[in-house]
Amino acid sequence: xxxxxxxxxxxxxxxxxxxxxxxxxxxxxxxxxxxxxxxxxxxxxxxxxxxxxxxxxxxxxxxxxxxxxxxxxxxxxxxxxxxxxxxxxxxxxxxxxxxxxxxxxxxxxxxxxxxxxxxxxxxxxxxxxxxxxxxxxxxxxxxxxxxxxxxxxxxxxxxxxxxxxxxxxxxxxxxxxxxxxxxxxxxxxxxxxxxxxxxxxxxxxxxxxxxxxxxxxxxxxxxxxxxxxxxxxxxxxxxxxxxxxxxxxxxxxxxxxxxxxxxxxxxxxxxxxxxxxxxxxxxxxxxxxxxxxxxxxxxxxxxxxxxxxxxxxxxxxxxxxxxxxxxxxxxxxxxxxxxxxxxxxxxxxxxxxxxxxxxxxxx
Amino acid sequence: xxxxxxxxxxxxxxxxxxxxxxxxxxxxxxxxxxxxxxxxxxxxxxxxxxxxxxxxxxxxxxxxxxxxxxxxxxxxxxxxxxxxxxxxxxxxxxxxxxxxxxxxxxxxxxxxxxxxxxxxxxxxxxxxxxxxxxxxxxxxxxxxxxxxxxxxxxxxxxxxxxxxxxxxxxxxxxxxxxxxxxxxxxxxxxxxxxxxxxxxxxxxxxxxxxxxxxxxxxxxxxxxxxxxxxxxxxxxxxxxxxxxxxxxxxxxxxxxxxxxxxxxxxxxxxxxxxxxxxxxxxxxxxxxxxxxxxxxxxxxxxxxxxxxxxxxxxxxxxxxxxxxxxxxxxxxxx
Amino acid sequence: xxxxxxxxxxxxxxxxxxxxxxxxxxxxxxxxxxxxxxxxxxxxxxxxxxxxxxxxxxxxxxxxxxxxxxxxxxxx
Numbered sequence: 001x002x003x004x005x006x007x008x009x010x011x012x013x014x015x016x017x018x019x020x021x022x023x024x025x026x027x028x029x030x031x032x033x034x035x036x037x038x039x040x041x042x043x044x045x046x047x048x049x050x051x052x053x054x055x056x057x058x059x060x061x062x063x064x065x066x067x068x069x070x071x072x073x074x075x076x077x078x079x080x081x082x083x084x085x086x087x088x089x090x091x092x093x094x095x096x097x098x099x100x101x102x103x104x105x106x107x108x109x110x111x112x113x114x115x116x117x118x119x120x121x122x123x124x125x126x127x128x129x130x131x132x133x134x135x136x137x138x139x140x141x142x143x144x145x146x147x148x149x150x151x152x153x154x155x156x157x158x159x160x161x162x163x164x165x166x167x168x169x170x171x172x173x174x175x176x177x178x179x180x181x182x183x184x185x186x187x188x189x190x191x192x193x194x195x196x197x198x199x200x201x202x203x204x205x206x207x208x209x210x211x212x213x214x215x216x217x218x219x220x221x222x223x224x225x226x227x228x229x230x231x232x233x234x235x236x237x238x239x240x241x242x243x244x245x246x247x248x249x250x251x252x253x254x255x256x257x258x259x260x261x262x263x264x265x266x267x268x269x270x271x272x273x274x275x276x277x278x279x280x281x282x283x284x285x286x287x288x289x290x291x292x293x294x295x296x297x298x299x300x301x302x303x304x305x306x307x308x309x310x311x312x313x314x315x316x317x318x319x320x321x322x323x324x325x326x327x328x329x330x331x332x333x334x335x336x337x338x339x340x341x342x343x344x345x346x347x348x349x350x351x352x353x354x355x356x357x358x359x360x361x362x363x
Numbered sequence: 364x365x366x367x368x369x370x371x372x373x374x375x376x377x378x379x380x381x382x383x384x385x386x387x388x389x390x391x392x393x394x395x396x397x398x399x400x401x402x403x404x405x406x407x408x409x410x411x412x413x414x415x416x417x418x419x420x421x422x423x424x425x426x427x428x429x430x431x432x433x434x435x436x437x438x439x440x441x442x443x444x445x446x447x448x449x450x451x452x453x454x455x456x457x458x459x460x461x462x463x464x465x466x467x468x469x470x471x472x473x474x475x476x477x478x479x480x481x482x483x484x485x486x487x488x489x490x491x492x493x494x495x496x497x498x499x500x501x502x503x504x505x506x507x508x509x510x511x512x513x514x515x516x517x518x519x520x521x522x523x524x525x526x527x528x529x530x531x532x533x534x535x536x537x538x539x540x541x542x543x544x545x546x547x548x549x550x551x552x553x554x555x556x557x558x559x560x561x562x563x564x565x566x567x568x569x570x571x572x573x574x575x576x577x578x579x580x581x582x583x584x585x586x587x588x589x590x591x592x593x594x595x596x597x598x599x600x601x602x603x604x605x606x607x608x609x610x611x612x613x614x615x616x617x618x619x620x621x622x623x624x625x626x627x628x629x630x631x632x633x634x635x636x637x638x639x640x641x642x643x644x645x646x647x648x649x650x651x652x653x654x655x656x657x658x659x660x661x662x663x664x665x666x667x668x669x670x671x672x673x674x675x676x677x678x679x680x681x682x683x684x685x686x687x688x689x690x691x692x693x694x695x696x697x
Numbered sequence: 698x699x700x701x702x703x704x705x706x707x708x709x710x711x712x713x714x715x716x717x718x719x720x721x722x723x724x725x726x727x728x729x730x731x732x733x734x735x736x737x738x739x740x741x742x743x744x745x746x747x748x749x750x751x752x753x754x755x756x757x758x759x760x761x762x763x764x765x766x767x768x769x770x771x772x773x
Contacts, residue, residue: 001616001719003703003738003750010678012762017679019765036699045681061699089743116548116621117744119726142699146745149728194699197740197748220699222679223762249755250740250748259729259747337689348622349699358683543721551722616719620741622700 003249007221008044016226021051024233029055029185031321033175034192035062035349036220042358044222050229057184057321058354060174061192063139063167064091064347065319066274070307071167072097075136077302078165079110085128086112087121088136094346098307102136118150125154125162134296137164142194144168144285145259148266151287151294163296166287169272171195172203173283179211184321188214188232190225193247198263200255201243208241219247266291275309275343276316315342318351325355332356368462373492383490386467390475391454395486403486405451407510412447414438415506423466423500426540427555428631430503431473436560436631437582438507439481443565443634444578446517447509449481454488455504460495470501481560483507509562515569521576522597526665527643529636531564531650532557532658534586535614538628543617550620554613557655559632564653571649574639581635584688587626589635590673591687600669603685604676607662626675627688637665701742703750706735716741 032038038058041047047056060066076097079086086102093102093112106112111131115121118135125133137147147164154162171192179186191204196217207215214235218228228246235241245251263285272284287295296302312330317323325331330341337353340346345353372382388396395403418434428436435452442449454474458467478485536557543552561580569575577597581589586608594601610625618625632655638646643661650656668674673685704716704725714727716739723744727733730746739746 001612001619001703002705003755004619006755006759008678009762010680012759012766013679015766016762034699042683043677044679045677045683046679048681048683049679117725119744120549140699142701142742142747145729145747146726146743149726149745153728192699194701194740194742194747197701227758227762249751249758252748252751256729256748258731262729357686549723553720613720616717616721619702620700620718620721620723 004221007219007223009223013222013226016223016230017049020226020230020233023230023237024051024053025237027053027055028187028233028236029057030188030190030229030232031057031059031186032190033059033061033171034195035065035347035351035354036194037061037190037192037218037225038351039349039354039358040220040222040225042354046222046225054229054233057186058318058351059321060178060274060277060319061140061171062319062344062347062349062351063143063169064095065315065343065350066169066277067095067138067167067343068273068275068307069098069309070273070304072101073304073307074302075102075165076100076105077304078134078296078300079105079112081132081300083131084111085124085131085133086110086136087115087124087133088112089138090114091347092136092138094340095343096340096346118147122150122153122159122162125159129161131161133162135162135164137166137168139168140171140192140195141198141263144267145198145263148262151266151291152262154294155291160293163294163299164287165296166267166285168267168285169274170269170283170285172206173280174274174277175204176206177277177280178320179207179213186213187236188216190228190232191215191217191243193217193219193224193251196247196251196255198256198259200253201245201251204243208243212241214241215243217243217245217247217251219250276319310341313342315344318344325352328352366464368458368460368464368467368492370460370492370494373458373490379490386464387471387488387490390471391485391488393484393486395484403451405486407450407508409513410511412442412445412509412511413506414441415504416441417502417504419499419502420541421499422541422544423470425544425556428558429470429473430501431470432477433558433631434503434505435474435477435481435483436558438505439483439560439562440580440634442507442509443562444517444580445509445511446515446565446569446578447511448566449483449507449509449562451486451508452478452483453506454485456488456490457498457502458490458492459498459500460492462500467501477560481562514573517575517578519577519579519593519596522593522599522637522665523576524599524665524667525640526576526637527640527661528590528601528603528663528665529638529643529646530586530609530660530662531634531636531656532632533609533611533614534581534630534633535610535618535625535628537631538585539614539617550617552613552617554611557630557632559655561632561634561655564650564655565634567653568636568646568649571645572638572642574642575636575646576639577635577637579635581630581633583629585625585627585629586635587673587685588687590685593635593637594673595671598670600666600671601663601673602666602676603663603673605678607660609658609660626685640664701740701747703738704741706733706737706739708735709733714746716746
């Protein structure tokens, strides 16, 4: 498959690994921010192949994982409303809320449907004019424009039964918060390539400018990630700090202007709570007033129970890179993909799920 | 007669007989079934293999097959994993009130054709009709009986260090072709279900090798789950190689788009074969001669390391564990 | 949610395009990449094209990686 297979070339990959081993002298801590990177790194065995001088930490870039229990409970409350169809990406349905999960609600009779695209949710709204269709909007800057586009489409069509529950979050603010907390001392960050496809590199320049940390924007194939690691190690060894683009075929300097504009048309930044981290100002997206008719939070009175998290779950620490899955007592015991306690285990991009499925020879 | 199945068709009376006479018997008729006794009486010598399976797939009709073909293949293939010569099937139908008769006929026609292809007879059956909403159109149960030839002892416990692991063709075809039909996933995928009766293929390889240790069909949960089961049952490790696993482009494409791994996707016309290494070549040659084994390949071997686990060597040369499927990746596909 | 895949644009019809990945075809929205043309490769994410792949940059990256190998072999 074009533009995928070439970036999985094993000869080029092995060579890149050799090169990284040659240039990497001092021990460094690199964070792969994005859950998709964690999965790719583990799936292709990149962790094992990198020299021991490089320690890889997983970050909070898993939108499902950082959704607080209270928001899951909101979605569940909506699912329990009569004449309501919940449409959602697949990941969300198994994430445990305080007492239930969307999948459980579905088993109890709620109309919860997994869709591949908001376009499919719009179609469901068209076909069910007497029901309210709510799309659970989860995702970072990669996904938010697609959800915004669906809201604009609903407005253009006069589709009054389509709504979204915006649980969208933004990457640069949480990265800033993490770096400012000084909980972990990073030498480099692998930046999320598909988020940057939308935003461009500029919103991430603070990493190098204000924190003197190396940064490289990476794609998701093995060669992309290895190239990003090579760039980071190069920067670190030569004392440079910049946001380099290891994914120029997809990430263009100014990002995707149309996507940014559409996102800004429908959404505005708002305070948002990140699981395991807390409230970060201007780190989430809420629906603008102009589109309030499509905002599930404004249109429906969402009855919400007091939400609580499982105290034994350390997903928060894992999301901040402070602990790893193997540090968790529940990992692989009480918590596995079949019976997830926390979101890191149930999301396809969750750190714990990735370690569980692809963990490598860590036994 | 009506063009829809009614509750009355399940009542056991006149209409039930009509249903059976008109829409089932024409496709299934054979000397045993024609007797219309409450049970079939058959004579068999030797070790008997006996299996049962229920089919609740949605949608009922998919590229490359339908629930009828699936119901026959699934049970025949389960019998085949013991090396048995499949002989007889039972057919239990639970039909939802309002189910179109035309669909019922289509499904029965598939059952008939597939049974003929496999050389088995449907000798007994049962039909019930349930309220509208109590079944997804139709549920089917088939049980199968076969005779295991002398000298054949296949078991999931028999894999040994050094054995070769063979897959009889491309993986993920069935699951992907069914998934693409799901409402809300409007993909046009040039892949058909691989749903096929493999008893002929299995007898072919059993005739070229006396050193086949295990046979299993990687259905729900995919190749990864099946290999894990075998690794645990035999108390061995299984090492497979990413580059050797045959996958169709369209299956890869669909998996890339949806974030799935072909290793976990159901197959309905494939076998995993574990055999002594010296017979691997002749088994592959025999498979390539069979219409259902054209893409057969050796994908790995049994080791004494990683006991009870399956390890995949990636293209880059790293090894990683391949776990069982946990949770429900996909909707009902078989 | 970072899951996005390169797909070939086979035809365009208003705000939608038919794209193909490994033989799999789907109709996707090009609202976010209105300047796309037939024959372009786009990055497909949840039914939308979110970026147009720069073929020259793609080639440059591969060439650079290949050069690294040639460098290695020359040094040996």
